[in-house]
Amino acid sequence: MAYDFKAIETKWQKRWAKDQTFRAKQPQEFEGDPKPPFYVLDMFPYPSGAGLHVGHPLGYIASDIYARYKRHKGFNVLHPQGYDSFGLPAEQYAIQTGQHPSSTTEINIEGCLDNKGKILDKYVEDNGKIKNSALIDKSKETCVDEDHYQSNVIKGYRKQLDKIGFSFDWSREVRTSDPNYYKWTQWIFIQLFESWYDAKAQKSKSISELVNIFEKEGNIIVDAAADEDTTSFSASEWSTFTDDQKEELLLNYRLTYLAETEVNWCPALGTVLANDEIVKGVSERGGHPVSRKKMKQWSMRISAFADRLLRGLEDLDWSESLKETQRNWIGKSVGAQLKFPILPFPKGKENTKPGYMTGGNNAYTLIEKAKENRNQPTEAEKTLWIQLRGKKLSGYKFRQQHLIGDYIADFVCLLKSLVVEVDGEYHNETKAYDEERTQFLNKKGFEVIRFKNEDVIGNIDEVLEKIKTKLDKLPAYTKMAKPSEESKVKPLSIGEGQGERIIEAFTTRPDTIYGVSFITLAPEHDLVSKITTLDQKEEVDAYVKASAKRSERERMADVKTISGAFTGAYAEHPHTKEPLPVWIGDYVLAGYGTGAVMSVPCGDQRDHDFAQHFGIPIPNVFEGIDISKEAYTDKSNATKIANSDFLNGLGVLEAIPKAIEALANMGQGAKKINYRLRDAVFSRQRYWGEPFPVYYINGLPKMIDEKHLPLKLPEVEKYLPTEDGAPPLGRAQEWAWDTEQHQVVSNAKIDHKTVFPVELNTMPGWAGSSWYLFHYMETENRDQHIASKENLDYWNNVDLYIGGSEHATGHLLYSRFWTKFLNDKGVFPVDEPFKKLINQGMILGESAFVNTFTIVFTVDDKENNNNLKETPKVLKVLLSNDLGDLNIKKREYIESDYISNEIEKIIQKAEEICEFENKNQSDKNGQIVYMGLTNVKRRVDVSLVNTSNELNLDGFKTSPFGKEFKDAKVIYNESGKLLVSREVEKMSKSKFNVVNPDDICEEYGADSLRLYEMFLGPLEQAKPWSTAGLSGVHNFLKKLWKLYFPPNSQGDEGQDFVVSDEHASKESLKILHKTIKKVTQDIEDFSFNTSVSTFMICVNELTQQSCKSREVLEPLAVLISPYAPHIAEELWELLGNTTSISEVDYPVFEEHYLKEDSKTYPISFNGKMRFTLDLSLGLSKDEIEKIVMAEERTQKQLDGRTPKKVIIVPGKIVNIVG
Structure with a gap:
């Protein structure tokens, strides 16, 4: 009987589905003690396109082999699968195909075919054509033909996965876009919002505990992960705050919080991107430009877990390279945080302080800005100043655009301590700032009176009367009030309550403090706009704008480009008191450390390059080291510090603590541990994502009660993103929360009393994938919990996780963060999600290229004085790749007769075309004027190329990318074939090198595909795909089949199943046990490629011996079943067994069979x-x-x-x- 792989594979895939063969038992389902659990998981796919290519199943096949192996070894194996169906990939596919994301997600998962392979009626139009939504390539005209395999119809991820024979437990399927699933994503978000991080205990705790501490002690001694600029307050002050003020303060501590942050903005995608979603300055998906922009966003305080995330890596069975990637991303640095006061005035301006000075240490810069404001007043300011200047108002002297602390007041009467402010058209946007400013001025002893533009312009007399009344009531000024320690308000930046400006910088080398010659700020640093002088403003603004167009990754990687701008400001050196120029440079990142660097050009190469480029001094603090050409970056303790006062003669290890101690004694520094890891931006301005369970009262976020979850994604007329950042949910008509009815209602009902607006952003794609592994553990009560305690305790976490290394700093880090958090909260029994992780390598595609030439010429008919040069002719040529290139040198004339009458002969050989140069017969009527030749290697869909690299010319000429060559002349090789060239590169639809696994399964079978993908090379390495190699493993399976169906004496294909119960020969048993030993070790080592080789050797040797013994052939079927399960199941049944081979014990290796006698x-x-x-x-x-x-x-x-x-x-x- 022949090996009929199609019938065998169809039979067993149906049997497995019917019997739920691979359904994992829950612990409570066992009568006695449960089997030991083993959890195997793949990174679930995005259903974001028309299906899988042969590169996608590589990791799935490897995990499936291991899952089947562990079942044979007696484990209760959980091997589930689902879909990461929310997020950018799925939404971008929907946008590209002009459909709704929910529709494309369903089609991409379920497919458009029924179980018999017939196209479902709902995807067929009345005229018999297939609807565009069901097609992979919309440009192909496709009609329903019952007898024709519809290769252009979306089969669906599920059907494709089933066709390869994976042992997935589909009863546990999850989809991140299912409301029943994302209910729990929203629930986790709420738990994060209601928690803070106790840095001392290294644990997440309830926000209510923090409130209790504030009520008793304030926040002065709380060691918590919080925003850097959080205000200090006492318990008594806390009690005076309003509820809204308390909520604002608590946002500084919550593990998920709202904040104005610098983000990566992609206009083309219409959303914010995380750092790990950007590659080489463009978006990973689509390759669109990304710039930096400030936006109010939800963020996750992952930085609080930095140390735990770092320490946790030590106990994980992950590759060292992947762990090192995470270590670098977390970026722990031990050093010191230093304070550099900004000098009040630049060099040469020290004595220009005005007489009536109420400004702070940033006075000079603000004076420059005040001058600018005076020269460009608004109409209202101009109107009021005319009435106030020159003591016109009852003899009271007013000053215009006057400094108070670090604020510029519109008008001030110092005698009466009265500030008059005119609120412009942007007052609503700056309301919070204006209130903060008023509070500061009040603390300084000033009364503030405000007017609107229209008040001043429309009724100046009434305005003046109000000012006069206020002046008459106020006492005369005696002494400027100073705020007490208890009355400090929230500062805008470090020390602003005292009118100070301080630059804080982190360094790992405080021992080089005397080598500092300038300070460099990140272009996005808050201080840049506040300290830049008027003279430098234009240059600085231009630089800031240019830097915003470069991603942080690009800036970090680009070490060759040197750029920067001087702010005009100076800071003070803590020891020498010398002025240090303050520059901005894009090699400094706002999110790392403080966004400021104490630049030591003698000890840091980028600082050295910067200083040399801009002519900044490079003081040397290393004894006996030449730093004239490059920085000295060695941290060896043997090198002594020099030119550094009290640090002279000390090695690095001695100098660092001494330098920190000195700075601490001066109040200008302290030891600090810093992390590169930044809080994760959690908002996306997209439609297809989890809605935030948040509504707003007075602009402050409130959580929807978890018992009313899920908050479902609303329908919107247009779901496309916007370039200005307005979220698509802003188009929803019903997107308001009724706090009495506890439901979503029409926006028209918003009254800010019981009905409030809902958050318009959605969660990022990584939200649903950060916890999905735990939901697989539950089957019965998914609406009640993520998973029951009993199931969580039994399955624990993933024993083996397989997926791509591109998720190292994204999904893997976020999932570890959420697991640790939920472990803190007592939800999960573990604090790590994945014990062992393997990154499978990439299967590369063999792209195909056809050699094309475009020759452009015109006809010059001299005899008839008719110049036709204005109508150029184009000759398209396709050249077989093995003939080399056309080589036409530039020439003046080519005879037209030859072209017009003998064109077919000319293009038969490349050499004949080259002969144009030597032909110039003047007796011909017309001549060809050669204008140029273009040679392009055109991509060709690999489906149009056979294993001999021969192009299907008819298919190419009718394809979308070959239509322009439908009339092209073809130069075949001597064999009459048009060959293409090949190039190995990433497999991608855009490169037309995708190989569909369905086609492989159709021609060779799923078992052949599984074996071949493993045979290609080591699992973790990249390897090129070549369909030609499939015949080898397919022939191996035929040979395996013939062991059980041996050919007859004439060598014809055997029809009978021949397996005897006779005792096997010693040599056959030796071959079997040698194979058991090798394959078992290979599986344990994940060396699946060498297992396939071992199977081939084994079958060859047993064939030579004509082995027919059940004693050998039965365990051989079990041994190969993880790799080729369909043929193994069929052979197992033919051997007389009634249960699935997947339930059989794994063959036991016996050493004595290998002993030689x-x-x-x-x-x-x-x-x-x-x-x-x-x-x-x-x-x-x-x-x-x-x-x-x-x-x-x-x-x-x-x-x-x-x-x-x-x-x-x-x-x-x-x-x-x-």
Whole structure:
């Protein structure tokens, strides 16, 4: 009986589905003690396109082999699958195809075919054509043809996965876009919002505990992860805050919070991107430009977990390279945080302080800005100043655009401490800032009175009367009020309550403090706009704008470009008190450390390059080191510090603590541990994502009660993103929360009393994938919990996780963060999600390219004085790749007769075309004027190329990318074929090199595909795909089949199943157990490629022995079943078994079968081997010699001679000398 893989694979895939063969049991389902659990998981796919290509199943096949192996070894294996169906990939596919994301997601998962392979009626139009939504390539005209396989119809991820024969437990399927699933994503978000991080205890705790602490002690001694600029307050002050003020303060501590942050903005995608979603300055998906922009966003305080995330790596069975990637991303640095006060005035301006000075240390810069404001007043400011200047108002002197602290007041009467402010058209946007400013001025002893533009312009008399009334009531100024320690308000930046400006910088080398010659700020640093002088403003603004167009990754990677701008401001060196120029440079990142660097050009190469480029001094603090050409970056303790006062002569290890101690004593520094890891931006301005369970009261976020979850994604008329950042949910008509009815209602009902607006952003794609592994553990009560305690305790976490390394700093880090958090909260029993992780390599595609030439020429008809040069002619040529290139040199004229009449002959060979240059016969009427030639290697869909690299020309000419060549002339090779060239690169639809696994399964079978993907090379390495190699593994399966259906005596294909119960030969058992040993070790080592080779050797050897013994062939079927499960199941059933082979115990290796009891000795004469002889290993030397000498072949070699001696090495050789 022939090996009918199609019938076999269809049969067993249906049987597995019907019997739920791979459904994992829950612990409570076992009658006695449950089997030991083993959890195997793949990174679930995005259903974001028309289906899988052969690169996608690589990791799935590897995990499936291991899952099947562990079942054979007696484990209760959980091997689930689902879909990461929310997020950018799925939404981008929907946008590209002009459909709704929910529709494309369903089609991409379920497909458009029924179980019999027929196109579902709902995807067929009345005229018989297939609807565009069901097609992979919308440009192909496709009609329903019951007898034709619809290769252009979306089969669906599920059907594709089933066709490969994976042992997934589909009863546990999840989809992140299912409201029943994302209900729990929203629930986790709420838990994060209601929690803070106790840095001392290294644990997440309830926000209510933090409130209790604030009520008793304030926040002065709380060691919590919080925003850097969080205000200090006492318990008594806390009690005076309003509820809204308390909520604002608590946002500084919550593990998910709203904040104005610098984000990566992608206008083309219309959303914010995380750092790990950007590659080389463009979006990972689509390759669109990304710039930096400030936006109010939800963020996750992952930075609080930095140390735990770092320490946790030590216990994980992950590759060292992947762990190192995460270590670098987390980026722990031990050093010091220093304070550099900004000097009030630049060099040369020290004595220009005005007489009535109420400004702070940033006075000079603000004076420049005040001058600018005075020169460009608004109409209202101009109107009011005309009435106030020159003591016109009852003799009271007013000053215009006057400094108070670090604020510029519109008008101030110092005698009465009255500030008059005119609120412009942007007052609503700056309301919070204006209130903060008023509070500060009040604390300084100033009364503030405000007017709107329209008040001043429309009724100036009434305005002046109000000012006069206020002036008359106020007492005369005696002394500027100073705020007490208890009355400090929230600062805008460090020390602003005292009118100070301080730059804080983190360094790992405080020992080089005397080498600092300038300060560099990130272009996005908050201080840049506040300290830049008027003279430098234009240059700085331009630089800031340019830097915003470069991603952080690009800026970090680009070490060659040197750029920067001087702010005009200076900071003070803590020891020497010398002024240090403050620059901005894009090699400094706002999100790392403080966004400021104390630049030491002698000890840092980027600082050195910067200083040399801009002519900044480079002081040397290293004894005996030449730093004239490059920085000295060695941290060896042998190098001594020099030119550094009290640090002179010390090594690095001694100098660092001493430098920190000195800074701490001065109040200008302290030891600090810093992390590169930044809080994760959690908002996306997209439609297809989890809605936030948040509504707003007075602009502050409130959580929807978890019992009313899920908050479902609303319908919107247009779901496309916007370039200005307005979220698509802003188009929803019903997107308001009724706090009494506890439901979503019409926006028209918003009254800010009981009905409030809902958050318009959605969660990022990584939200649903950060916890999905735990939901797989639950089957019955998914609406009640993520998973029951019993199931969580039984399954624990993932034993083996397989997926791509591109998720190292994204999904894997976020999932670890959420797991640790939910472990803190008592939800999960573990604090790590994945024990062992393997990153499968990439299967590369073999792209195909056809050699195309475009020749442009015109006809010049001289005899008729008719110049036709204005109508150029184009000749398209396709050239077989093995013929090389056309080489046409530039020429003036080519005779037209030859072109017009003999064109077919010209293009037969490339050499003939080259001969144009030598032909110029003047007796012809017209001449060809050659204008140019373009050679392009055009991509060709690999489906149009056979395994011999021959192009299907008809298919190419009718394809979308070959239509322009439908009339092209073709130069075939000598065999009459048009060959393409090949290039190995990433497999991608955009490169037309995608190979569909369905086609492979159709032609060779799923078992062949599974074996071949493993056979390509080591799992973790990249390897090129070549369909030509499939025939080898397919022939192997045929050979395996023939072991059980041996050919007849005439060599014809066997029809009978021939397996005997006779005892196997010793040699057959030896082959079997050698294979068991090797394959078992290979599976444990994930060396699946060498297992396939071992199977091939085993089958070849057993075939040579004509082995028919059940004793060998039955365990062989079990042994190969993880790799080729369909053929193994069929053989197992033919062997008379009634249960699935997947439930059978794995073959046990027995060492004694490999022990040798005989040896094939090489018999040599005078060192030359003449024949071999099988002898027992138990024979003595004398016995060996006696048998060898008695051998007829020995006597024939000796030819009557007597040997001088016989050399015998037992178990190795016999050499007869003489």
